[in-house]
Amino acid sequence: xxxxxxxxxxxxxxxxxxxxxxxxxxxxxxxxxxxxxxxxxxxxxxxxxxxxxxxxxxxxxxxxxxxxxxxxxxxxxxxxxxxxxxxxxxxxxxxxxxxxxxxxxxxxxxxxxxxxxxxxxxxxxxxxxxxxxxxxxxxxxxxxxxxxxxxxxxxxxxxxxxxxxxxxxxxxxxxxxxxxxxxxxxxxxxxxxxxxxxxxxxxxxxxxxxxxxxxxxxxxxxxxxxxxxxxxxxxxxxxxxxxxxxxxxxxxxxxxxxxxxxxxxxxxxxxxxxxxxxxxxxxxxxxxxxxxxxxxxxxxxxxxxxxxxxxxxxxxxxxxxxxx
Ligand SMILES: NC(=O)c1ccc[n+]([C@@H]2O[C@H](COP(=O)([O-])OP(=O)(O)OC[C@H]3O[C@@H](n4cnc5c(N)ncnc54)[C@H](OP(=O)(O)O)[C@@H]3O)[C@@H](O)[C@H]2O)c1
Numbered sequence: 313x314x315x316x317x318x319x320x321x322x323x324x325x326x327x328x329x330x331x332x333x334x335x336x337x338x339x340x341x342x343x344x345x346x347x348x349x350x351x352x353x354x355x356x357x358x359x360x361x362x363x364x365x366x367x368x369x370x371x372x373x374x375x376x377x378x379x380x381x382x383x384x385x386x387x388x389x390x391x392x393x394x395x396x397x398x399x400x401x402x403x404x405x406x407x408x409x410x411x412x413x414x415x416x417x418x419x420x421x422x423x424x425x426x427x428x429x430x431x432x433x434x435x436x437x438x439x440x441x442x443x444x445x446x447x448x449x450x451x452x453x454x455x456x457x458x459x460x461x462x463x464x465x466x467x468x469x470x471x472x473x474x475x476x477x478x479x480x481x482x483x484x485x486x487x488x489x490x491x492x493x494x495x496x497x498x499x500x501x502x503x504x505x506x507x508x509x510x511x512x513x514x515x516x517x518x519x520x521x522x523x524x525x526x527x528x529x530x531x532x533x534x535x536x537x538x539x540x541x542x543x544x545x546x547x548x549x550x551x552x553x554x555x556x557x558x559x560x561x562x563x564x565x566x567x568x569x570x571x572x573x574x575x576x577x578x579x580x581x582x583x584x585x586x587x588x589x590x591x592x593x594x595x596x597x598x599x600x601x602x603x604x605x606x607x608x609x610x611x612x613x614x615x616x617x618x619x620x621x622x623x624x625x626x627x628x629x630x631x632x633x634x635x636x
Contacts, residue, residue, distance in 0.1 A: 332385030486559035527567030
């Protein structure tokens with residue numbers, strides 16, 4: 313139904329609504345678009361526009377009539393939060409997505425990018441994880457509610473394409489890191505937690521740091537500025553119903569990553585591993601061949617990206633948000 317649409321450079325003058333523009337991903341996309349000369353960016357904090365309020369979302373969209381929408385607003389959290397509040401992760405994310413996409417449909421939004429997450433893929437998916445493995449097996453139970461909401465979002469994009477012919481797309485990023493991350497001790501993902509721990513250890517001149525698990529699981533990390541660049545690339549060069557994985561295509565062991573964080577913080581002590589704590593899945597790596605076919609590969613290496621993130625963390629230490 314999207315016959316006849318050819319991806320093309322985004323119009324720098326067109327109104328673009330970035331939902332979630334104060335979050336880690338949304339703010340990176342805002343910076344990237346601003347840097348490329350987009351003059352008509354629109355965003356609203358959740359305190360001004362609660363995206364679970366359907367009427368308010370329709371009014372906002374009718375007022376601004378965006379030509380493009382990036383849907384980077386979501387209720388996001390680590391394993392603990394996902395496992396403790398599955399109802400909120402399912403219900404709030406479904407409401408946000410349905411409201412934004414229905415209101416965008418009403419306005420005939422030309423290009424919409426929906427952001428999901430690699431947790432949509434089955435727990436035991438073959439590595440590296442290809443887009444085709446979606447809906448081929450059981451999800452990781454600790455974040456299944458969040459994953460189901462994100463899968464529903466992909467389906468809504470596909471259904472809108474089929475029924476209404478709008479060339480909307482979905483992107484599924486791997487683990488992200490960078491400026492604006494959540495560094496809370498209880499709610500944060502593995503990388504910000506490592507940065508916080510090693511930074512404190514360096515400051516307090518500790519002899520050693522102890523991390524959970526064996527350090528052997530392999531994980532992939534993408535800098536959020538690379539992620540923003542990939543999103544804009546997809547909007548300008550990709551059209552298709554299938555979600556596109558966004559990652560570096562390279563993974564490293566948690567021990568290697570911890571070593572890079574120690575280096576970036578200047579921590580000189582030893583690292584110990586508490587093997588009585590669970591390791592999680594042995595490997596999580598996205599197959600990024602579809603993204604490469606679309607003409608994009610990541611540019612920011614882990615060592616360089618981590619050094620910049622530690623610098624950012626130290627500069628913003630006092631004002632960091634602490635979402636539990
Ligand atoms: N971070 C990662 O590693 C990662 C990895 C893969 C995928 N992603 C995906 O990328 C997207 C953005 O993630 P993120 O890391 O940028 O999350 P984030 O930093 O927590 O930002 C989420 C944004 O959503 C907004 N939001 C949440 N609930 C809202 C509501 N009811 N009404 C209005 N706005 C609301 C928040 O607005 P306020 O700030 O105004 O409250 C916040 O700015 C998500 O879809 C996530 O699944 C992230």
